[in-house]
Amino acid sequence: MKIHLKPVFGVALILFFLSTGWQFWDWTPVRFGKMYLFEETLYVSELTRGVRQLDISNTNSPTDLGLIDIEGNHDTALRTTDDGRRILYADSRTDLIVIDVTSPAAWQVVDTLRNIFGQSYALRWGDDVLFERPVLMPVGRVGGTSGCYGCSETMIVEGPVADGTMYGDGLRTTAGASGRGGSMARFAAVDEYLYCVDYNEMYVFEIDDPAKPRFVNRVYIGWGIETIYPFGDYLFIGGQNGMFVYSRTDPGDPQHVSTFEHVRACDPVVVEGSFAYVTLRGGTRCGTLVSALHIVTVADLFNPKLLVSYPLPQPMGLDVRNKIAYVCDDSAGVFILDTNNPNSILELARITEKPGYDTILNNDVLIVVSEKAVSFYGVGDPRMPFLLGRFQLPA
Numbered sequence: 001m002k003i004h005l006k007p008v009f010g011v012a013l014i015l016f017f018l019s020t021g022w023q024f025w026d027w028t029p030v031r032f033g034k035m036y037l038f039e040e041t042l043y044v045s046e047l048t049r050g051v052r053q054l055d056i057s058n059t060n061s062p063t064d065l066g067l068i069d070i071e072g073n074h075d076t077a078l079r080t081t082d083d084g085r086r087i088l089y090a091d092s093r094t095d096l097i098v099i100d101v102t103s104p105a106a107w108q109v110v111d112t113l114r115n116i117f118g119q120s121y122a123l124r125w126g127d128d129v130l131f132e133r134p135v136l137m138p139v140g141r142v143g144g145t146s147g148c149y150g151c152s153e154t155m156i157v158e159g160p161v162a163d164g165t166m167y168g169d170g171l172r173t174t175a176g177a178s179g180r181g182g183s184m185a186r187f188a189a190v191d192e193y194l195y196c197v198d199y200n201e202m203y204v205f206e207i208d209d210p211a212k213p214r215f216v217n218r219v220y221i222g223w224g225i226e227t228i229y230p231f232g233d234y235l236f237i238g239g240q241n242g243m244f245v246y247s248r249t250d251p252g253d254p255q256h257v258s259t260f261e262h263v264r265a266c267d268p269v270v271v272e273g274s275f276a277y278v279t280l281r282g283g284t285r286c287g288t289l290v291s292a293l294h295i296v297t298v299a300d301l302f303n304p305k306l307l308v309s310y311p312l313p314q315p316m317g318l319d320v321r322n323k324i325a326y327v328c329d330d331s332a333g334v335f336i337l338d339t340n341n342p343n344s345i346l347e348l349a350r351i352t353e354k355p356g357y358d359t360i361l362n363n364d365v366l367i368v369v370s371e372k373a374v375s376f377y378g379v380g381d382p383r384m385p386f387l388l389g390r391f392q393l394p395a
Contacts, residue, residue: 031371036076037360038179043076051076053104059365059376060389065104077187079210080177087210091117110211117198182358183268183317190230193251197225216252231271238269243278245301260296260304272320274299279315295342308342317358324382328356336382348383
């Protein structure tokens with residue numbers, strides 16, 4: 001006797017498998033995503049899998065320090081304690097995970113703040129290609145010191161350190177150095193605060209004790225929020241319909257200063273001096289077909305104005321120094337552009353061997369993350385970039 005499954009029953013069966021955690025397929029491609037640089041260590045997200053730790057003291061031969069296993073990871077930021085411990089903040093699907101990475105081989109989860117990033121995770125936000133296996137969203141909103149959705153500050157989820165003791169003995173420590181992320185980052189650690197943007201909101205955590213972040217505020221920004229870039233006393237936030245400027249005069253309660261609106265497009269931003277550099281990328285979920293580098297004057301933060309729009313194929317992450325813009329392009333590599341005269345931008349060079357996703361300029365070394373590699377280029381002379389070394393994504 002043949003058994004025929006009706007379509008409705010088949011759908012119900014699949015939902016049952018998903019709800020019980022059964023996995024009969026896995027269509028998650030492993031690829032590099034966002035990165036965070038602290039001193040001579042680079043933390044690179046292997047999308048949905050974890051964070052790769054690289055010793056880049058020798059950029060000719062970067063050393064693998066191991067993978068921090070974090071499912072559903074995309075973003076990271078880092079802060080040090082007054083006694084030199086390194087505390088990494090990372091998203092894990094909807095949660096914010098706090099990890100002591102002082103010893104790369106013996107990293108330790110020390111706190112978990114539950115269900116912070118529901119909007120971004122549910123909408124597959126933050127990366128163009130994010131084929132995670134289907135997972136049902138949790139119904140309840142609980143956990144951590146997040147204070148979100150009715151959580152209280154007394155609901156603390158802690159984890160043991162290696163010797164079995166607990167962080168958080170009532171003493172508040174002073175936050176130290178923080179490093180920097182790329183232009184595609186959704187996390188920013190500034191002074192004693194951690195700022196995280198979701199699809200339409202910014203979450204503010206106090207990290208005067210870096211190992212125990214405390215939720216202090218939630219700020220509504222708008223829809224389609226993608227990136228955050230700290231500059232001085234301001235936060236520049238990239239969204240699909242514009243660049244938003246927020247003041248940190250009160251760091252626990254950032255206030256809206258102005259908005260630079262543009263056509264719908266994906267939008268990271270970096271700032272140098274009185275200029276903001278914004279890449280717009282059209283197509284797919286980004287809406288419009290406009291793809292370009294926008295240079296916006298922010299000399300008057302209350303009234304940012306577009307100076308020039310320079311067409312590019314598919315611009316993504318970028319960095320700028322001395323008005324030389326290093327712009328990653330998903331289809332053409334990395335453009336090196338002289339923007340000293342915004343009305344006459346000059347292409348000084350182009351790195352074409354690997355399409356770029358995001359970049360950080362560290363002294364005279366350009367760090368470029370692509371789908372399967374992290375590459376290091378010497379750019380002492382930006383007109384003549386040359387490859388120093390490369391780390392390939394492990395098989």
